[in-house]
Amino acid sequence: MFHRTQDEDGRVVEMDNHEILEKIGQSDMVLAGLGEDFDGSAFLGKDERYLAGCGKLKEAGFRWLMPAWNEYCAEKSGNNSVETALERLGEILRGKNFFAVSVSTDSRAADLGRVVMPCGSWKMKQCTGGCGGALSEVTEQDRDRLWHFFEELYRGRLPEENPLSGACPQCGAALVLNNVYAENYDESGYLDQWGLYRKWLQGTLNRRLFVLELGVGMRFPSVVRWPFEKVAFFNQKAYFCRIHEKLYQLTKELSEKGCGISKNAIDWLGEL
Template identity: 30%
Template sequence: MKPIEQIAEKIQQSDMVLIGVGDEFTEKKGKNTKEEILQAYQKVMDLVKRKPWFLVTVNTDDLVYDAGVNSFFVVAPCGSDRSGNVVTNEDYDESCYLSQWQYYRNWLTSTIGKKLCILELGVGMAYPSVIRMPFERTVLYNQKSSMIRIHSKLAQVPEEIQNRSICYDENPVKFLNTL
């Protein structure tokens, strides 16, 4: 089965989709252009268009919004370059994302007992407590869930969830754009 078929099948079989976007989905590492990233976001939205979804990103580049992703279903706890409020700033104001984070937590609670597909794109070890570790725990505890992890170097998953995971050792932007 081709990768796109595997991914589409997992998403189609799910009730809901949780998307995590990490730093391999940016221009910062010099591996992707803005145009490639915007196109990859569109591919993701095409894959999940018939499912309830939510997207969590540690990226501050705001490209998720430039791609036309519905911001009502996006939380970016590390901040925004445009607003100048970024987690690495000394005066970072965490309250800017907290109401959206609470909405995300409520959404995540609604996935209990449902077939949840977690699509993790380029999430490495930058802020692992925001996406990577909580997503793994979600798959571990929700026995109806599955994970698709795409990362060029850190695509592996813990042994406890391997049987419900598909991992691709690829740059997620390039991978999605070649599907």
């Protein structure tokens, strides 16, 4: 498919999918950024029961359940577009020296392998008060309790009890899911992987680097959007590709070394 878009100054930028895949294949390293599109917003936002549940979770102070609620509703709808897109991205990156940064909270992004998720997901638990070092994995029992909780929520009733089992080993407080929606988000869960990412990034200078930004909006621009622009700007051998339905424009400085595609990133990957 051929794409014809514009940068911030109205300059025409042209590129087709075949050329993009060819450039990725020719690159030494690939830096991929995953954004809000991978939370399934394109189709979940059309489900009134999903939206009603979001409102109830927010009202009850249960926003930390949002990543799990998103995946439950995607599973309930039978829409596998996010999973399919991640699998396709994995195929594109296979055999490449890559690192991915995801501001999506969809846990399936972790299956890419070399990825850091600064916003967390629903696969880890933390202390309500954010006690450092109190992180633990979500168990199968927790998962079953979560899905039962969501079954009730999907029907329109919000259960009052916390669906997670256990208590903080340090202070005895209740546990919540370890993600950016938690009131006292414990960021220690991703810091080791973030260190590996920063070290990997140092090795991209003067290498043929393909920067692929997928569905990244302005929710957390300081994590992916702005740093990726900076990396591409300073690397003379970098090529920058930005996929976003609305915020696809390139800066003037990157217009001659990249392309912007006006499309939902999940749909775009599905077409490759």
